[in-house]
Amino acid sequence: MEQKRSSPNCIGIVGLGLIGGSLGLDLQSLGFQVHGLVHRSSSAEKAKKRQLAHIISTDFETLAKCDLIILALPIKELLKPSQELINALPKSAIITDVGSVKEPVLKLWSKLHQNFVPSHPMAGTTDSGVEAGRPKLFRNRPWIATRDKNTSPKALKKVEELAVALGSRWITAEAETHDQAVALISHLPVLISAALIKTLETEKNSSVFNLAKALASSGFADTTRVGGGNPNLGTAMMANNSSAIIRGLTSYNHNLQEFEEDIVNKNWNRIQKELEQTQSIRKDIFNN
């Protein structure tokens, strides 16, 4: 895709991990000038070898000429930005982020910068770090912006153009709606899946554990996949989207308890109907 006249001349990326590094590769391919800021000089060296940006530095000055800056930081750092970083962001630049939780990000950053656009490209693999970035990560993936009434429409439009140029599906939503939706489809699954693994662990010293291990196949593998994923990522989800997760858990516990009561009361007709319903909803979600 050719760079448009109105496109930013220089895009800054803060952090060159999976998301930042992948952005760097694609944005260079699209013809943008890309400046990458990283924390450690060892990361800078690796990122330079992988050519994740045109200029890669640990010096905040590297952002000075950028007119669009993407904060590709872990949510924890995004929510506790250093004063140095805040000062390094040009006032006229458009600032966006890639955080997976939007209410706290919007709340903080809309005060820190006049042109802040809260956004969340939903792409990811289990990899992380400066070696993880790869081309075309965002293609056909959703990229959600959660503007509020203070968000500059012009800034929003620029971020949308960028997301679309990267091949993403652009979606806008309320920050609260976003956080509740990702709690249900991403964060809650980690918890319920991890609790299942723990339930097996409880049997660790019995013959049940060894047999279960020998028999476990695709069904158990699928259901436990996200609960056996990256612990840092899982903990960050829980810590930063707590209230939406607790709300989801309350509803979840209620549903599971209903199943349990139906089993205790031998209410097989109701279980059959419930499972017909869940089968139909899942088909609807994944169009199959």
Next chain:
Amino acid sequence: MEQKRSSPNCIGIVGLGLIGGSLGLDLQSLGFQVHGLVHRSSSAEKAKKRQLAHIISTDFETLAKCDLIILALPIKELLKPSQELINALPKSAIITDVGSVKEPVLKLWSKLHQNFVPSHPMAGTTDSGVEAGRPKLFRNRPWIATRDKNTSPKALKKVEELAVALGSRWITAEAETHDQAVALISHLPVLISAALIKTLETEKNSSVFNLAKALASSGFADTTRVGGGNPNLGTAMMANNSSAIIRGLTSYNHNLQEFEEDIVNKNWNRIQKELEQTQSIRKDIFNN
């Protein structure tokens, strides 16, 4: 594989659905004479077209000459066999089953036949019915026998030889251990996965549902796969392995509640440690 001298001359299969039909195809390939008994004449016609056995009939007489008979019936029918079926089983034949729950099967059938071997080939797809059977379904899959003190060692050995000839991994276990293990790795996952789908359904009339639907990807797809599976199969699991499932659910609820308390108490260090543990256990189970 060549048929051994000591092998059964004629193998009977009662029911030619996914499991029975697949057995019929492979056993014929192995050189056995295979007689299939089905309930409806319409099924018999379809099974004949698919050549699932040498002789296919709705007449119980078809089992008369068989010296090994596999009851490939749904668990519900297996636990309420007709008197006609019971009478049709030759006294000298070895009888085995393919039921996914073993305590109630063993309890009932060890009284009904002197040469009964309770067994469970763990192979399956989401397909069912007379069109579902396919070759090599059992290859590299576990096949568990849950004998008790009354099980004939000679009969057990014959079923083992058959399972091994079909390419299965032969495992023996106590019926109770088996039922608790499959509750944890197969039946409980269906419940916790279905409850997650129901939790999303609760939001059906809100903007959260539509956004969640748009954002749902591989993590949610994996975690909800078994909860969106065959409702008849799911209901049969709940109905026939209730006590093991309830035991598993009690432990599961406790584990999930601990996670919830950790979130409420902002105990992120503990969550991190728990998720490191679940990651490590899952790696151990699936050797990756």
